[in-house]
Amino acid sequence: MMSKIASIEKITEEKVSQQVFPYTKPTDYYKDMIGEVSPAEAAMITNIVFVKMRTENGTESIISVTEPVWNYLDGIRKYVKLFDVSEISKAWDFLYRITLPNGRSGLALHAISAINLLMYDAYAKEIGVPVYNLIGGSTRHEIRAYASHLHPDKEENLEAEARGYLEEGYTDMKMRFIASPSDPYAVEKNLQLVKVIRDVVGYSVNLAGDFWMSLNYNFAYKMIRALEKYELAWIEEPLLPDDFEGYARLTRKVEIPISAGEHHYHVFDFKRLLDAGVTILQPDATWVGGITPMKKIAGLAESYGAQVIPHAGNIYNLHFIASEPEAITPMAEYLTRYRDWMEQHIVNVPKPVNARFTLGKDAGFGIRYDL
Incomplete structure (x- = not known):
């Protein structure tokens, strides 16, 4: 029998440093304001947060997300304790529906992505198979x-x-x-x-x-x-x-x-x-x-x-x-x-x-x- 999800917690946070490479961006009209920026900066990725999920069986899974995604995830992570680690589709549908008023794309879907991938990883570990x-x-x-x-x-x-x-x-x-x-x-x-x-x-x-x-x-x-x-x-x-x-x-x-x-x-x-x-x-x-x-x-x-x-x-x-x-x-x-x-x-x-x-x-x- 699979176990319930016990927690999702922040482990640590780090800055992102990435080399600047020239390429076209939607902000090219404003190069006089911001100049050439790295791919990470262009995507507004400055800090990343490492997040750990733990099940009641002690299975652990880690993923990294951007700081804004963690801030959104932090507001919805309480709901994951409602689910068995195997209830991946059910959890996805619930999280999508409960975030509809301020979700549907962007940070909400990035946060749901992280939870979904953590659940797949933890469930696959509990039954001993690769995710594929x-x-x-x-x-x-x-x-x-x-x-x-x-x-x-x-x-x-x-x-x-x-x-x-x-x-x-x-x-x-x-x-x-x-x-x-x-x-x-x-x-x-x-x-x-x-x-x-x-x-x-x-x-x-x-x-x-x-x-x-x-x-x-x-x-x-x-x-x-x-x-x-x-x-x-x-x-x-x-x-x-x-x-x-x-x-x-x-x-x-x-x-x-x-x-x-x-x-x-x-x-x-x-x-x-x-x-x-x-x-x-x-x-x-x-x-x-x-x-x-x-x-x-x-x-x-x-x-x-x-x-x-x-x-x-x-x-x-x-x-x-x-x-x-x-x-x-x-x-x-x-x-x-x-x-x-x-x-x-x-x-x-x-x-x-x-x-x-x-x-x-x-x-x-x-x-x-x-x-």
Whole structure:
């Protein structure tokens, strides 16, 4: 018999420090105010909090969240004592419903994600199986990784970085762009970056590009049409997350597949993205609500003939990817030059070898902290 959840507590808190890399951001219109900031700063991630769940059987699970997420989680954690650690779907639905007046997305779903992932980890540990076995079983021995960085820099640095990925066995890569609509020379600057990389890797490599919510429809249409000659695998998050109509117009008029979902929530946003013609969904289990909605999103994607390629190759997304057919979840992102802030203090972070991730057979998510 499974045990009740006994507590969720804050263990410690630390500052996040991350190198500054140039790339397009929705705040580019205000660079004169804030300058160039790191990915962590751009996402308003300054402090992280390590959180521990304990069950009545003594099983423990740890996760890290941002300070604002902890502040929200702190207000709802009293409810988790109502649930057996195995009642994951029931707890998710209750928490989603009770936070509706001030939730539905953002911090509320990030907090629910943390609880959901802690419950999956603790439950899997209590029955002695990896989480991927709990949610469907592994569909493959290895998960293909794509190299994700190629931030705009000196051309010789981009060339060297792309060449290095080829030598490491990567056949899939993702770059960032340097210029958005606030720059009158943006199209030419971005095209030059893609040319530099394509001249190194050729056209047998799948090369994607990320605009990180920084464009408007008119610029996005002009930019993506100009990029079509470079045969990109996808263009990621060209528009603001709530601009579903813009996505619908854009997908009808450009040749390159459009991806989105890193900043979308639960199944409803993803249904809207699919209806808008987005064919690559990119939820993150740490933000979208946890593993519970990730599995539902995979079913939605399959019904539309779309794919799910999650944001970031964290351990939670890897277990989800492994549990779905490769046709639906073909690969995982690997952030090569800056690691996910959620991996601080994890002593056995999975890293790809020859551009392939492998997962062990340890119970739960299989990660250990040095806290």
